[in-house]
Amino acid sequence: MQRRRFLERSGALAGLATVAAPALAQSSPSVKWRMSTSWPKSLDTMYGSAEQMCRRVGELTDGKFEIRAFAGGELVPPAQNMEAISNGTIECNHVLASAFIGKNTAVAFDTGLPFGLNARQHNAWMQYGGGLQAMRELYKKYNIVNFVCGNVGVQMGGWYRKQIKTVADLDGLKIRIGGIGGMVMSKMGAVPQQIAAADIYPALEKGTIDAAEWIGPYDDAKLGLHKVAQNYYTPGWWEGSASITAMVNSDAWNKLPPAYKAAFECAANEQTMKMLADYDARNPEALKKLIGQGAKLAYFPKPVMEAAFKASSDLFNELAEKNPDFKAVLPQWVKWRRDQASWFRVAESELDNYTFAAVTKSQ
Numbered sequence: 001m002q003r004r005r006f007l008e009r010s011g012a013l014a015g016l017a018t019v020a021a022p023a024l025a026q027s028s029p030s031v032k033w034r035m036s037t038s039w040p041k042s043l044d045t046m047y048g049s050a051e052q053m054c055r056r057v058g059e060l061t062d063g064k065f066e067i068r069a070f071a072g073g074e075l076v077p078p079a080q081n082m083e084a085i086s087n088g089t090i091e092c093n094h095v096l097a098s099a100f101i102g103k104n105t106a107v108a109f110d111t112g113l114p115f116g117l118n119a120r121q122h123n124a125w126m127q128y129g130g131g132l133q134a135m136r137e138l139y140k141k142y143n144i145v146n147f148v149c150g151n152v153g154v155q156m157g158g159w160y161r162k163q164i165k166t167v168a169d170l171d172g173l174k175i176r177i178g179g180i181g182g183m184v185m186s187k188m189g190a191v192p193q194q195i196a197a198a199d200i201y202p203a204l205e206k207g208t209i210d211a212a213e214w215i216g217p218y219d220d221a222k223l224g225l226h227k228v229a230q231n232y233y234t235p236g237w238w239e240g241s242a243s244i245t246a247m248v249n250s251d252a253w254n255k256l257p258p259a260y261k262a263a264f265e266c267a268a269n270e271q272t273m274k275m276l277a278d279y280d281a282r283n284p285e286a287l288k289k290l291i292g293q294g295a296k297l298a299y300f301p302k303p304v305m306e307a308a309f310k311a312s313s314d315l316f317n318e319l320a321e322k323n324p325d326f327k328a329v330l331p332q333w334v335k336w337r338r339d340q341a342s343w344f345r346v347a348e349s350e351l352d353n354y355t356f357a358a359v360t361k362s363q
Contacts, residue, residue, distance in 0.1 A: 033067040033091035038078040049275045050094040060263035086142040091252040097245045098179030106325035114312040119151045119241035121340040149268035150244030150275035155236030158213030159229035176212035181238025187311040217286035232295045
């Protein structure tokens with residue numbers, strides 16, 4: 001008797017399941033978005049991360065929420081990526097927000113500032129230090145919701161046709177560098193140039209520019225920059241880390257079901273971790289290969305670093321005087337940087353410096 005009741009109840013539950021499954025599927029709408037990026041497809045770390053994020057959103061929604069990534073320039077020119085999201089031409093993008101300081105210099109906080117936070121410190125500020133809330137308030141003016149979706153880590157200082165021995169060597173130097181870093185370089189006498197990734201190599205090869213920075217060993221090698229300028233400097237003080245942003249049109253975002261919003265945010269957070277891990281995995285071997293192919297690795301001289309730090313601090317104050325949005329974020333960011341520097345200097349820095357020296361010496 002008990003067995004019969006069990007089978008009857010099991011059959012009833014199975015019947016409910018077959019009825020519920022189609023009903024659930026029907027209640028989940030099919031949504032298709034496009035994601036514009038700033039990257040050529042050859043950069044499999046940057047563009048590849050955008051593709052992975054889109055694919056993950058689809059997996060988390062059983063294919064109901066489909067996002068397709070497009071390489072830089074396929075939908076709109078990279079310089080128009082923010083505007084296209086703001087006006088709803090495209091639903092979302094995958095960019096370095098600092099490329100759009102022409103619209104508002106405060107968006108640079110979303111990417112990272114010269115002599116600023118490293119990748120861990122930046123993510124801590126965004127998630128638990130008020131950074132995300134500050135950026136959301138800023139982007140609200142442009143009908144955009146922002147999400148952290150990657151980080152390239154600390155950048156290199158770029159490729160130069162001639163050696164940089166003094167600050168005077170920067171005077172008149174035409175260098176491909178964007179964002180706030182370009183503004184600092186300008187204060188030091190250089191002539192910054194805004195050039196898309198795909199155009200850097202030909203500009204450097206033709207002598208249109210004297211130097212160029214991009215990201216780091218793996219991506220720099222992809223662009224072949226070592227073939228046309230062999231002096232490779234470090235560190236890229238203008239971005240102690242470079243956080244990647246997915247800008248989403250607010251109207252499109254508000255129309256999404258809660259589950260789809262959760263899937264998008266989950267995929268973005270996942271790529272924040274995975275992109276940085278990808279670069280950390282690839283850069284060591286890439287640097288060895290670049291040196292083997294003739295790259296001349298060097299550190300920026302201390303006087304150059306000191307001049308850059310002062311120029312950066314002066315610029316921050318100037319931008320705060322001109323832009324209320326920049327002024328609103330700067331104090332909390334400066335305090336966070338100071339507190340993080342104090343902590344990392346006590347723990348992380350001492351251990352890292354000793355370990356790095358000991359390990360390389362033992363080899």
